[in-house]
Amino acid sequence: MRARWLRKVGMVTLALSMATMAGCSVLTGTKASDHVTVVGKNFSEQDILTNLVGVMLEKNTDLQIETKPFLGGTDVAFNAVKGGSADLYVEYTGTGLVNIMGQEAMKDPGEVYDKVKKDFAEKYQMEWLKPIGFNNTYAIAVTKETADKYNLHKISDLIPHAAELTLGTEQEFLERSDGLKGLEKTYGLKFKGTKAMDPGLKYKAISEGNVDVIDAFSTDGQLVRHHLVILEDDQHFFPPYYAAPLVRQDTLEKHPQIRDVLAKLAGKIDDTKMAELNAQVDVDKKKARDVAEAWLKEQGLIP
Numbered sequence: 001m002r003a004r005w006l007r008k009v010g011m012v013t014l015a016l017s018m019a020t021m022a023g024c025s026v027l028t029g030t031k032a033s034d035h036v037t038v039v040g041k042n043f044s045e046q047d048i049l050t051n052l053v054g055v056m057l058e059k060n061t062d063l064q065i066e067t068k069p070f071l072g073g074t075d076v077a078f079n080a081v082k083g084g085s086a087d088l089y090v091e092y093t094g095t096g097l098v099n100i101m102g103q104e105a106m107k108d109p110g111e112v113y114d115k116v117k118k119d120f121a122e123k124y125q126m127e128w129l130k131p132i133g134f135n136n137t138y139a140i141a142v143t144k145e146t147a148d149k150y151n152l153h154k155i156s157d158l159i160p161h162a163a164e165l166t167l168g169t170e171q172e173f174l175e176r177s178d179g180l181k182g183l184e185k186t187y188g189l190k191f192k193g194t195k196a197m198d199p200g201l202k203y204k205a206i207s208e209g210n211v212d213v214i215d216a217f218s219t220d221g222q223l224v225r226h227h228l229v230i231l232e233d234d235q236h237f238f239p240p241y242y243a244a245p246l247v248r249q250d251t252l253e254k255h256p257q258i259r260d261v262l263a264k265l266a267g268k269i270d271d272t273k274m275a276e277l278n279a280q281v282d283v284d285k286k287k288a289r290d291v292a293e294a295w296l297k298e299q300g301l302i303p
Helices: 002-021 044-060 074-083 093-100 109-124 144-150 171-175 180-187 199-207 221-225 249-254 257-263 271-282 288-298
Strands: 035-041 064-072 088-092 126-128 138-143 166-169 193-196 213-217 228-231 243-248
Touching: 035 044, 035 074, 044 064, 044 088, 044 257, 044 271, 044 288, 064 074, 074 088, 074 093, 074 243, 088 093, 093 109, 109 126, 126 249, 138 144, 138 199, 144 228, 166 171, 166 199, 171 180, 171 193, 199 213, 199 221, 213 228, 221 271, 243 249, 243 257, 249 257, 271 288
Parallel strands: 035 064, 035 088, 166 193, 166 213
Antiparallel strands: 088 243, 126 243, 138 213, 138 228
C-alpha cells in the first residue's frame, strides 16, 4: 500500500514539475510570461511611485506583479529595464533627457516629453507613458511670513529685495549650471549672501530665521511640514522633470493592458499632492505602500 501511495505522490510531483517547466503555475494559473517587475530608485518619492504603479497593476489586471523599490540610482533602474531584468519604472523627463541621453536641458515641458518619447523608443525600445502630473524640479522657497512681507509670488518678485536676503542651499546647487549661477544670470538676482548646508538643515535654518530663502525640490515633503511657499519660476529657468512610467516596448506588446491601466494615472497628482504624499512617508513615517494604496482607493482607482 505504501509503495503504491509513494508512486502516486511521485506522479503528481512529476506532473507539477512538468507544468512548471512549461512556464505555467498549476496553483495560480499564471504563466511565467505574465510576471511583471516594477522597480524604483532609492528615495522616498520613488518608493511611493513604485508601489503606486505596482498596486494599480496588481488590482486592475491578472498579471503577477513584483515590486522592487530602492533598487539604486538612475543608472541602476534604467539599466535593469533596458537589460530586461525589469519591465518598468517611473522616470523624470528631465533626467531622461539630460542624465541618460546626455542632451542639453530644454525648458518647454511638452518638447522635453516629445523628445524623450521619440528617442527612447528608437534608441532603447522603451515607451514613455502619459505623465502622472507633477514636476519634481528645483524650486525656490520662502516662509509665508517672508512671502507676505515682500509680496513674493514668483522668483522675479525677489529681484528688488535679494540684496536684503540670505540664501540657504546645498553645496551642489551653488556649483551647478542649472543652480544658483544660472538662476542669478537669468533673473539678475544678487543675494546678500549664501550659506551652504546639508539638505535637512535648510528647513531648520529657514524656520528659525537664519536664512531667508532656500533651494528645494518642488515635491519635497519637508515643504509641507514647514508650511513654505514655493515661488513660481516665471522665467522657466529650471528644466522640467515630469514623472511618467517608462516601460519596455516588448512588455507592452505582450501586455497592452498595462498602457490602458496606467493611463488612468495621467495628470492625477500635482506638485502639492506629491509633496503631501512624500510628507506622509518622510515626516509621518508611514509605509510607502500604505500611502500609495490609500491614495488609489481615495481616487476610486482600485477597489
